[in-house]
Amino acid sequence: MPRAVPVVFIATLAACAQAPGFDDAWPQAAGPHASWCVPEAHAPTAWSVARHENILWRCPLPNSGQGGIAVVGDRIYLTTFPEQAVDGPRRSNRVLGHAIDRATGRIVWSRELAGGRASPQMYAFSDSTSWSPIASHARVWFFNSSGVMACFDRDGGEVWRREFRTQPDQYPFNRQCEPIAVGEHLVTIEPIAKGDARYDAARDDWNYLHAVDRATGRVAWISEDPCTFYCTPVLGPRGILIGRGGPHDVPEKPVGLSMIDPKNGKRVWAFEPQDDGGWEALYALHSDARYAYWFRNGRVQSHVVLDASTGVLVREQPLGEYADVLRFDPATLVPTKLVNADIRRLPDPVHPLAAGEQLHVHPQWHTNLVAGGYHWFLCTTNNRRNGLALPGHSGPAYSLGRVDVETGRVEYMELPVGVDTAGEPKYGKPLRTKTVDARGVEIADEDRSRTDGWEIDSFFPTPVVIGKHLYITTMLGTVYVVDITAEDLDQRALVAVNDLGPLGDCWSMSGPSAADGVLYHRNARELVAIGNRK
Secondary structure, eight states, rough: EEEEEOOOOOOOOOGGGGGGGSSSBBOTTTTTTTSSSETTOOOOOOTTTTBOOOOBEHHHHHHHHOOOOOEEEEEEEEOOOOOOOOOOOOOOOOOOHHHETTOOOOOOEEEEEEEEEEEEETTTTTOOTTTTOOOOOOOEEEEEEETTTEEEETTTEEEEEEEOOHHHHHHSSOOOOEEEETEEEEEEEOOTTTTTOOOOOOGOOEEEOOOOOOTTTOOEEEEEEOOTTTTTEEEEEEEEEEEOOTTOOOOOOOOOOEEEEETTTEEEEEOOOOSSSOOOOSEEEEEESEEEEEEEEEESSEEEEEEEETEEEEEEEESSSSSEEEEEEEOOOOOOEEEEOOOGOOOOSSSSTTTTTTEEOOOOOTOOEEEEEEEEEEEEOSSOOOTTTTSEESSSEEEEEEEEEOOOOOOEEOOOSSSTTSSSSOOSOBBBOOOOOOTBBBBBBBBBGBBOOTTTTTTOOOOEETEEEEEEEEETTTEEEEETTTTSSSSTTTEEEEEEESSSSOEEEEHHHHTTTTTEEEEESSSEEEEEOO
């Protein structure tokens, strides 16, 4: 049985959820509250970049980038790789931080951050540009997850620069975590510097939260517990939830979750499963005032709910039993709803199962978010990574799932994989896309980046909630908008399916930001401002 390791609980002030100077617009990838949810905001729900519908302006970018978009005052901040030579290598450790005029979409200035280890460009599992900027009215902090961060003033003058250790070469370049602005600190995930008093050679490649003073660039605290580079820690009312466990022999032990006090990095509680069966910290680790949430990808795939104050297990329930499943015929688009279905017994009309095989649920990494009383997530499709599951593959195909956090009701709805330039949804078929920059130069280092991302379990960007709508972006540049207040997960819940460019010729691994009723989003070629044209 899993066990919780309690310590003296330190109350986290509500003020920690929003840092001084970070109360304007969208100052970091996770929004002004660092929670990925901005219920008081509003933004457009329908647009098409391919058809130039509800597009206010478009800003060409010198290369691709995977980070989010910071919006403060009259400025927008984001990162890309530098422009690549036609025959140049498709790997880089150089990142450009850009300041963009919010009214016109014009790049005002750019600054380079050169890191250590080079990452693949447009890698389906993050790259050097994955860490998003954080901004205030007077300062912006750019990050290169290859090992450098820097602070600049509004005019691009450098205030300070700090180098840090990045992933050792024996691990794939997977830096999906996002920096978090908390009070006067910027919180990152890094191995401990070899000259630091806490450095332990036996744990040389272990990662920990680091709180960096945003005024000076000095480390203020290092978390008591380690955290894998795979997970996306999220600030909640009780602290920052972090996790350990995952593929490629990630080293941090023990496998489990920890709640960390954002004031000093101390452990509030730790949850340590007594077996290592399917516990993976490759998700956005959300919590609220009552609960902390996780998934388990074991022989039985389950949703895990913990007490947010103590880390004690509240319940663990299967994701594949007694679920409502909504599917669409790809030719006629006629829906079929199955109620209280056992997913293990269902056929897969998209990717037929072999004799003796069965479906299992594998929540797509990093696509989860808790909002409106539900834990939302996408489902990987035709994926066989779960070596603990019975023979078969993951499903339901191309589906959005949600779990009622109180009742445990589980629902799935099939989504169109994309929408073509005529606005027609495309259901039930794997798709591919191009990975080129604005000049048409090939950028991606490997072919997996040219898939739709559903089967390979790509690191799609963490979804966001704006007002009552959930925005989910996939690697094809498809953006789903879902009503989080919908009583049932069916056609009425799917508000819109939008594009960031022509289907098959668009690539994105970034989430949107919003300010003053305008949505800002990006693909590999350009940043776009989305709004109702007057």
